[in-house]
Amino acid sequence: MQKQLISLIRYGSILLLGFFLIFLFNQLYQFSALFHRLHPFAGYGILAAGSVAVALFAYRFHRLWQPPSLPPLPDTERAPGYGDYSAALARSLPVHPDHPDHSNRNDSARWVKTNLKLLEVDALRQVKQIATKNFFIGAFAQNTSYGTTTSMLNNLKLVWRIYKIHHRNYHIRGYMDLCRFTYESLPLSDFSKEELPSHIKPVIQSAFSNTLASLLPGGNLLTPFFMNLFLAGATNTYLTCLSGIISLRYNQAMTAEDQAEIIAQSKFEASFLLKEIVRECNPVLSVTVSKAVKNAGVDSLDSVQAASEKGNFAQDIVTHLAHSLKSILRENVSVEKGA
Numbered sequence: 001m002q003k004q005l006i007s008l009i010r011y012g013s014i015l016l017l018g019f020f021l022i023f024l025f026n027q028l029y030q031f032s033a034l035f036h037r038l039h040p041f042a043g044y045g046i047l048a049a050g051s052v053a054v055a056l057f058a059y060r061f062h063r064l065w066q067p068p069s070l071p072p073l074p075d076t077e078r079a080p081g082y083g084d085y086s087a088a089l090a091r092s093l094p095v096h097p098d099h100p101d102h103s104n105r106n107d108s109a110r111w112v113k114t115n116l117k118l119l120e121v122d123a124l125r126q127v128k129q130i131a132t133k134n135f136f137i138g139a140f141a142q143n144t145s146y147g148t149t150t151s152m153l154n155n156l157k158l159v160w161r162i163y164k165i166h167h168r169n170y171h172i173r174g175y176m177d178l179c180r181f182t183y184e185s186l187p188l189s190d191f192s193k194e195e196l197p198s199h200i201k202p203v204i205q206s207a208f209s210n211t212l213a214s215l216l217p218g219g220n221l222l223t224p225f226f227m228n229l230f231l232a233g234a235t236n237t238y239l240t241c242l243s244g245i246i247s248l249r250y251n252q253a254m255t256a257e258d259q260a261e262i263i264a265q266s267k268f269e270a271s272f273l274l275k276e277i278v279r280e281c282n283p284v285l286s287v288t289v290s291k292a293v294k295n296a297g298v299d300s301l302d303s304v305q306a307a308s309e310k311g312n313f314a315q316d317i318v319t320h321l322a323h324s325l326k327s328i329l330r331e332n333v334s335v336e337k338g339a
Contacts, residue, residue: 024054067171068092075256077109086112086254093119094168109254116252123162123251127244128273130158131237135281138236139229151236158240159247166251178247185246185263186239199242202271203234206278226286230278233285237277241270 028050036043070089074082087107095102096118101111134151141147159182163175187199245266253259 025051028054064170065172067169067174073253073256073259077255079255082109082255083107089254090115092168093166096122112254116254119165120248120252123165123244123248124273126158126161126165127241127248128277130154130161131240131244131273132277132281134240135233135237135277136285137233139233139285142229142232142236147236151240155240155243158244162244162247162251178250181250182243182246185266186242198267199238202267202274203231203238205271206234206275229285230282233281234274234278237281238270238274241273241277242266245269245273 028047032043032046032050034043035046070092071081071084074080074085076082086109090105090107090112093112093115095105096115098118099115101114105111134154137147137150137154141150156179159179160175163178164170167174187195246262249262249266250259253262
């Protein structure tokens with residue numbers, strides 16, 4: 001079914017392109033006919049210039065669309081084509097400014113591996129930066145169209161940045177192939193219940209490895225509310241880390257063995273990076289939520305009206321409790337601000 005759908009899309013694209021070219025050249029012919037009335041050579045000149053412009057646009061679009069072909073990916077480092085592949089990869093990679101042999105580009109596998117390690121540091125920095133943003137987006141905008149759309153755009157931006165880091169020249173098809181590989185490698189892209197525990201495990205571990213209740217000045221009553229925010233943010237962060245690291249490992253693979261281990265290695269690295277991000281974001285989230293809840297509690301207690309002279313006994317008790325709680329919350333807020 002999937003192959004038939006892809007074939008249908010390709011056939012439809014070719015058909016639409018054919019109709020577009022017919023329409024374009026028909027309009028160009030009619031436009032050149034206007035100048036042909038003034039002078040025959042003027043009409044031919046306009047027609048030739050228009051044809052050359054269309055051909056030049058098609059050539060430039062093809063160069064932007066189609067990346068240069070690389071030799072077949074070798075199975076191992078001892079395979080016969082490993083040297084040719086590393087040489088072609090060296091020509092396509094940008095040279096990192098901190099490379100020891102920055103001014104002396106060569107095709108050796110050692111030079112390529114050193115350059116890839118330096119590029120990996122820059123790519124991981126981008127992964128952590130965007131994954132941290134998606135943590136707070138997932139926590140505060142969970143289950144909303146804004147949160148889903150923003151997280152998806154951030155993931156596409158992350159894949160694009162990793163693609164730019166690993167390529168001297170940018171090509172549309174190369175970026176689309178990277179996006180497709182990354183999406184197909186993510187959980188639930190092709191649903192399999194056997195793989196879910198391995199992806200849920202790091203999120204749960206990062207949740208219960210931190211004493212959340214001790215980070216909440218408001219007490220344990222806020223823990224369920226905070227846990228809901230935290231799990232949503234941690235899940236969003238894990239998927240972002242996984243997307244970025246899968247894209248990174250795909251660009252850094254030099255053998256078929258490396259490419260076969262992308263999923264397993266990406267899970268491990270995404271879990272490790274998730275714990276690091278949670279360790280930094282968890283206190284910020286807990287303090288922000290605690291202060292917001294306390295301020296909201298003070299505002300809510302301010303709406304409790306004072307008891308009238310003819311009020312009953314129950315109303316007097318409610319008013320007294322409201323003022324007492326309001327005083328306690330305001331003292332806690334002032335203490336935190338002073339700290």
